[in-house]
Amino acid sequence: MAFKTLGAKAAAALDKELMSSGAFSLDQLMELAGLSVSQVVYRVHPITKGPKILVAVGPGNNGGDGLVAARHLRHYGYQPTIYYPKRPKNELYQRLTKQLEDLNIPFVDDFPDALKSADHVLDAIFGFSFSGEVREPFPAVINAMAETKIPVTSVDAPSSWNIEDGPPSEGVGSNFHPDVLISLTAPKPLVKHFKGLHFIGGRFVAPSIAKKYDFDVPEYEGLDQIVEVEAAGQKL
């Protein structure tokens, strides 16, 4: 089953529409997106495989999804650790951060060091709005995620990948191939280069909106906020 993809511009327009005529608040969407992400980690990395989840958090909404996921994972019994080097002054991110602090979740400054004791990594650095070059301090983080033997789950996009074209041909990210990807609302074109486990999450899109943006709402099961789909890259 091939899923239609949503390019960077269409994904931005969809987000904007969900928050205008769709009447969702960013708080709501981020809560549901982060919940989906936490369910993917629970599915691919049960707590019995090791409770320590290192979450790499970027400066934008992708990072916010990671903060929400970390909170849910903590409630499931995991032990998340947060690497969050660039913190915007935005009030929502400050609140999500405070919620993690209240759960005694540690924030760390040295990503490669924290990686040594992690069981699983959540890559919530860049999402569909990423383009251009990876700025400091993230090149070393992406290199570390590319080289580690610990499984990595990426949120919406493997960070550093071009949303349309996939992994860069050289430099930072060219050798970064995460094990798991969760596409939020709809896969982005980069999925054709992805060969790992692929999920779609974000069970909140009305069929009328999906139709307008010409993508498919997948068949979720039961209470699941996520569904595993065939990675497009597996067909290459």
Added chain:
Amino acid sequence: MAFKTLGAKAAAALDKELMSSGAFSLDQLMELAGLSVSQVVYRVHPITKGPKILVAVGPGNNGGDGLVAARHLRHYGYQPTIYYPKRPKNELYQRLTKQLEDLNIPFVDDFPDALKSADHVLDAIFGFSFSGEVREPFPAVINAMAETKIPVTSVDAPSSWNIEDGPPSEGVGSNFHPDVLISLTAPKPLVKHFKGLHFIGGRFVAPSIAKKYDFDVPEYEGLDQIVEVEAAGQKL
């Protein structure tokens, strides 16, 4: 296992604290509360028992939880119908209403009539801030819920019950005994009069906050946002 209860004043103070020092927004809390409610309905009334859920929505936050639950239930495949006679101008409730309209969920004006074709009723009229008399147009709704043979699930409190003392000794609500109750964050004192299936939901309270308010965070399982607990009334 007896759970500590949270009186009306303490529940109001907890809500206030979650949204101040706890750094949650009302959007976030309502999304998670409504998600819990939807999971209870899914548990006690699987879709195979009938997809038609009639949701009675009150004018405050309890009603907001019902609106969120209806949206999730729609995504699970149920066919909710909404009775929402008193709609505050509050922007959040208007947005939650629009989200349901976008899913083509019908809003009805005649509750007793809608009840005739419903398979399950969700009572989201009044929550922990209710006191005093049941105002129009809700007396007839509560009477209808008291008399129906269709199972009723109440959110946080059986509507019309006094939060501390339980069902009124006479008049509206004196004969209202819903089949299922979901207590949000912690049971209210009225649970000692409740004899049906009892759940706790709202998996977002930090242990430090629960400790401050002297209630227990229940042992949730897996990804569940709800947990079934023994109804205190069963011990009477």
